Amino acid sequence: MMTAGRTIEQVxxxxxxxHDLAPASALRLARVFQxxxxxxxxxxxxxxxxxxxxEQAIEHMADxxxxxxxxxxxxxxNSELRPLRRIQxxxxxxxxxxxxxxxxxxxxxxxxxxxxLAELAGLDHSDVLAMLGEGQAR
Numbered sequence: 001m002m003t004a005g006r007t008i009e010q011v012x013x014x015x016x017x018x019h020d021l022a023p024a025s026a027l028r029l030a031r032v033f034q035x036x037x038x039x040x041x042x043x044x045x046x047x048x049x050x051x052x053x054x055e056q057a058i059e060h061m062a063d064x065x066x067x068x069x070x071x072x073x074x075x076x077x078n079s080e081l082r083p084l085r086r087i088q089x090x091x092x093x094x095x096x097x098x099x100x101x102x103x104x105x106x107x108x109x110x111x112x113x114x115x116x117l118a119e120l121a122g123l124d125h126s127d128v129l130a131m132l133g134e135g136q137a138r
Contacts, residue, residue, distance in 0.1 A: 029111055
């Protein structure tokens with residue numbers, strides 16, 4: 001439901017819910033998309049007041065992710081997971097791996113869903129959010 005005059009945080013919260021995104025990643029995407037939409041409209045982005053047309057553009061951009069970037073992100077995540085799987089790392093070791101965390105954060109920032117990240121890493125939704133600094137691991 002689009003309502004004129006919402007803040008970028010409100011728009012990002014809806015974006016996170018609709019697309020299963022980490023909240024901080026949804027906020028970063030919403031900010032980038034709003035700036036692009038505002039530029040296209042010839043105005044400056046105002047995070048305190050997202051116009052209806054900007055919100056519509058944000059949702060449109062979120063619905064059409066860059067498939068190539070997400071494929072590259074999946075490859076990076078799998079590359080980081082390969083050695084962990086080879087040594088049969090436990091959940092705690094996977095969660096603690098800094099390079100994997102970096103690859104997963106990059107993927108989340110590109111718009112990869114938390115569900116897909118969890119599937120790739122073999123972790124629970126809450127564990128992925130914890131890796132991204134959005135919650136506590138179970």
